[in-house]
Amino acid sequence: MSDAPGRAPLLATFTRGLWRENPIFRLLLGLCPTLAVTSSVENALGMGLASTFVLLGSNSLVALCRGFIPRKVRIPAFIVIIASFVTVVDLVMHAYFYALHRSLGLFIPLIVVNCIILGRAEAFASRHGVGSAVLDGLGMGLGFTLGLTALGAVREVLGSGSLLGLSLFGAGYQPLLVMVLPPGAFLTLGVLLAGMNRLEERRAIRAGERYAPPREMDCGSCVLCHLDDVADEVARAS
Known part of the structure; x- marks a missing residue:
């Protein structure tokens, strides 16, 4: 089909997932893997790149x-x-990145039900041509990967005193154990969210605008937000 009916500016399609509609920090999507696998940068990068591949392919x-x-x-x-x-992704990681595959465990198959991926398929890819869909998937995937990596870096540095396995503070450093535990994931995400919201608020003030956090991700009729409509469709069909 032609790309014309749903054409979107290509640069904006790619970049909005990096900041303006970042899945983690702006839309709070995909929080299950975000909170569970970001105890280290390696895990975060692995999950982010795997999700990006799936986003690109599915879109x-x-x-x-x-x-x-x-x-x-x-x-x-x-x-x-x-x-x-x-x-x-699961088979490739099992064959070539076995240690990472074991570390991520169940969260690799759970990419299937990641709301970011299904949401982009329903809200964007099903309404635009291949070129725009690829850029949307790449932008959202990289934005998700950057968010995971930021969380993983903070938690690994504070919780282990290392980054990518390299010691940063020497043998005398007393790591904050809570940072590599589930509560540390919530604390880190909350601090980073507050920081990003503050940056956006200051930018809006300088531009003379009123700041309001985004409430949706360009999905006016996305099934994830309109489950009642889907239930009605199923009832009528049956």
């Missing part, structure tokens, strides 16, 4: 097939597409 294929998937079965179809790419 591309959904955009290619958008004219052939009936509306009533689009969500199951999207999940099958996403699951196919997750299977590829």
Whole structure:
């Protein structure tokens, strides 16, 4: 199908996932892996890059097939597409990055139900051409990876006194154990969110604008936000 009906400015499509609609810091999506696997930079990068690959692949294929998937079965179809790419990631990581694969564990298969990936397939890729869908997937994936890496770096430095396995403070450093535990993930995310919101507020003030955190991710009819509508569709179909 032609890209014209849903064409979006390509640069804006790519960059909005990096900051303005960053999945973690601006939209608070994908928090399950965000809080669970960011105890180190290595884990964070592994999860982020795996998710980026799935986003790229699923967005591309959904955009290619958008004219052939009936509306009533689009969500199951999207999940099958996403699951196919997750299977590829899982097998590759098991074969070539076994230690990382073991460290991430169950969270690799759970990429299938990551709301960022299904949300972008429904809200963007199914309504735009392949080029825009690829840039959207790449931007959102890199934004997710950057967010995970930032969290992982802070938690690893404070909780282990190291970065990527390299000691930073010497043998006398007393690590903050809480930072590598689940409460440390919540504390780190909260501090980083507060910092980003403060930066955005100051930018808005300088520009003479009124600052308001984003409330949605360009998904006016996304199934994730309109489950009642989906239930009605299923009831009518049956």
